[in-house]
Amino acid sequence: MESFFSEDMRVLVQGITGTQGRFHTRLMLDYGTNIVAGVTPGKRGGEVHGVPVYDTVEDAVRRNEANASIIFVPAPYAAEAALEAMEAEIKTLVIITEHIPIRDSIEVMSYAEKRGVIVIGPNTPGVIVPVSCKLGIMPAHVFKEGVVGVASRSGTLTYEIAAELSRSGLGQSICLGLGGDPVVGLSFVDVLGMFERDPKTESIVLIGEIGGNAEEQAAEYISSRRYPKPVVAFVAGRTAPRGKRMGHAGAIVMGETGTAESKIDALKSAGVDVAERTSDIPRLLSKSF
Amino acid sequence: MKLFEFEAKKILAEHGIPTPRGALASSPAEALKKSLTLKPPFVVKAQVLVAGRGKAGGIQFATTVEQLSQISGKILEMEIKGLKVERVLIEEKARTKSELYFGIAVDRSRRCYVAIASTAGGMNIEEVAARSPERIIKLSVDPIFGFRNFHATKIASDLGYSGKSMMGLAGIFHRLYRVALEYDAELIEMNPLVETDDEDFVAVDARIIMDDNALYRHPNFRERLFEEKKTELTHEEIRARKAGLAYVKLEGDIGIMGNGAGLVMATLDTVQLHGGKPANFLDVGGGASVDRVAEALKILLSDPRTSVVLINILGGITRCDDVAKGILEAKTKTSSSKPIVIRLVGTNEEEGQRILTQRGIRVLNSMDEAAREAVKVSRKKVS
Incomplete structure (x- = not known):
């Protein structure tokens, strides 16, 4: 998807020397992602799978012209890492880290808006363009190349649905995890805009869950501009009780806000087909072609 | 983490925000004694971490110290939305x-x-x-x-x-x-x-x-998060959190665990769609170890309300062989005979499925199939 992934994407891995950073750098390199540098303060001069390591993002960017970064830094330091990357002119940021305090995420998002930076996550599996590029931790084998754009607030549920689509012969143009936290960067609305402009994407799957109102806003966006591409949605958490966090920090019904019913109703009235079961998604999608 | 009203007020007061004069009490006698330094009329407020305590009778007014002591006793015997009232806050009523x-x-x-x-x-x-x-x-x-x-x-x-x-x-x-x-x-x-x-x-x-x-x-506050009666968490929730698991207790009889919050929520929804009632939400998280899986399953097997446990794993960084070993360990340690329905696919699935089928445990391939099976088993148990 050219609006997001350009040919000259040069990727930096922050936290590259940690267990997760190291492991997933290997997998991303194998998938064909152009990783040019890594950063871990105090580890300058080292190498991870042939990728040079630097102390600071500034240094890594100056020497390798990195323009995107994926962050595996532990939660207490993750916001700092994101701010450092943005100050060093990184324009696309994927934050894998889970459990970042909301106060920190709010600062990151505010700064990103001022600098025109695209942030994906935190608490996201990342982004994958089958079969050319992956900026994330998802198991690559469940994804197949195709024309369905997928955006999701949940990791494993994305794998479940992508596998389901691939089995039915419905490949994907791009799959994006938006993140399971209350405060995240890219929203369903942002992604719908990108999917609309992307010539390769012909139809869209939105995977939502309880909490917040991102799905309601997506519904509003779809109906207000007569969105030109077919959209199928799934919303997890119909059985969730009020006031309890369902695993994700962002998956909570507070008062009357964020219920699955509200999201499903909004999407249906916007003309979106909402699947009751994940296994219904391929059928609903095929119907729309 | 929710703070008690008295804690929140203490913090506000320390930062120069006026709060009513008052004191905390855990018995009518203590309430009486502490009220002597306060001016009537009074208000007595149950200290529980749930909303709606006013409607439940957890906030009452008193004009004399005798009345205050009597009301305190009454509120201290109450249970509000399943939570026993351990303490009351007695305060001067604001004009x-x-x-x-x-x-x-x-x-x-x-x-x-x-x-x-x-x-x-x-x-x-x-x-x-x-x-x-x-x-x-x-x-x-x-x-x-x-x-x-x-x-x-x-x-x-x-x-x-x-x-x-x-x-x-x-x-x-x-x-x-x-x-x-x-x-x-x-x-x-x-x-x-x-x-x-x-x-x-x-x-x-x-x-x-x-x-x-x-x-x-x-x-x-972090230390206190795991102390019972000091947070909104239940006994099982505390046990699960200590093991690095996300757990929420629900009303039904089908114990459910899986990896990833969205996948577990979808599993709950699918069970309900087939007419079953989930007993809980339990997410073992990404890359769960043998021990973490075993602890998760032990929590579900030891819950007297569950008639069957449904395990739904789609391995990415989680390895199916580790999950299978964890399942066997929990089964051995608890010697529970409760039926377990398992869906196990993804990273190292052949090895994981082999470990389980060798012990006569059937492994299913789809979430929908597993949910339907779990509901069927739970019905048989009940009837």
């Missing part, structure tokens, strides 16, 4: 001229904090916002610029105050924002913030919910 609302919350769609104020204090602010939005003032806070004195002044003025009381009110708003940041609050509110007959302001009720992910910055 109310009007009731305001002021709070700081997280605006998820704008990705910032938002200051919310209203002259309709003492009510459910969400209902006020839905019914009469014109009575709500909202101001988004740029986190880098901050919530400044002039923002606080603007809100106090927009609420209709002027002169000395406007300045006093603005000072309180500004201080509350400082508290919100200092305590990593995802929600902090004074409801009501009372304007008294002498035109002073006092926070008659206060609520703080701290961000669990920020508790590493607040070690005192």
Whole structure:
């Protein structure tokens, strides 16, 4: 998807020397992602799978012209890492880290808006363009190349649905995890805009869950501009009780806000087909072609 | 993490926000003794971490110390929404001229904090916002610029105050924002913030919910998170959290665990779609070890309400062979004979499925199939 992934994407891995950073750098390199540098303060001069390591993002960017970064830094330091990357002119940021305090995420998002930076996550599996590029931790084998754009607030549920689509012969143009936290960067609305402009994407799957109102806003966006591409949605958490966090920090019904019913109703009235079961998604999608 | 009202008020008072004079008591005798330094009339408030205690009779008024002691005894015997009242807060009742609302919350769609104020204090602010939005003032806070004195002044003025009381009110708003940041609050509110007959302001009720992910910055509170009766967490939730699991207790009889919050929620939904009732939500998280899987399953098997356990694993960084070993370990250690329905696919699935089928445990391939099977088994158990 050219609006997001350009040919000259040069990727930096922050936290590259940690267990997760190291492991997933290997997998991303194998998938064909152009990783040019890594950063871990105090580890300058080292190498991870042939990728040079630097102390600071500034240094890594100056020497390798990195323009995107994926962050595996532990939660207490993750916001700092994101701010450092943005100050060093990184324009696309994927934050894998889970459990970042909301106060920190709010600062990151505010700064990103001022600098025109695209942030994906935190608490996201990342982004994958089958079969050319992956900026994330998802198991690559469940994804197949195709024309369905997928955006999701949940990791494993994305794998479940992508596998389901691939089995039915419905490949994907791009799959994006938006993140399971209350405060995240890219929203369903942002992604719908990108999917609309992307010539390769012909139809869209939105995977939502309880909490917040991102799905309601997506519904509003779809109906207000007569969105030109077919959209199928799934919303997890119909059985969730009020006031309890369902695993994700962002998956909570507070008062009357964020219920699955509200999201499903909004999407249906916007003309979106909402699947009751994940296994219904391929059928609903095929119907729309 | 929710704080008790008395804790929230203590924090507010330490930051220069006026709160009623009062004391904490865990027996009628203690309430009586502590009330001697207070001026009547009094209010007695149950200290429980659930909303709606007023409607449940957890807040009552008294005009004499004898009456206060008697009411305290009554409230201390109450159970509110399943929670035993361990302590009451006794306070001097404020002489109310009007009731305001002021709070700081997280605006998820704008990705910032938002200051919310209203002259309709003492009510459910969400209902006020839905019914009469014109009575709500909202101001988004740029986190880098901050919530400044002039923002606080603007809100106090927009609420209709002027002169000395406007300045006093603005000072309180500004201080509350400082508290919100200092305590990593995802929600902090004074409801009501009372304007008294002498035109002073006092926070008659206060609520703080701290961000669990920020508790590493607040070690005192983090330790307390795992103490029973000191947080909103149940016994099982504490046990699960200690093991690094996300657990929520529900009403049904089908125990459910899986990897990934969205996948587990979808599993719950699918079970319900097939007519079953989930007993819980349990997410073992990404890359779960043998031990973590075993602990998770032990929690579900030891729950007397569960008739069957449904395990739904789609391995990415989680390895199916580790999951299979964890399942066997839990089965051996608990010697439970409860039926287990398993769906296990993804990384190392052949090995994982082999480990289980060797022991005569059937492994299914789809979530839908597994959910249907679990519901079928639970029905057989009941009948």
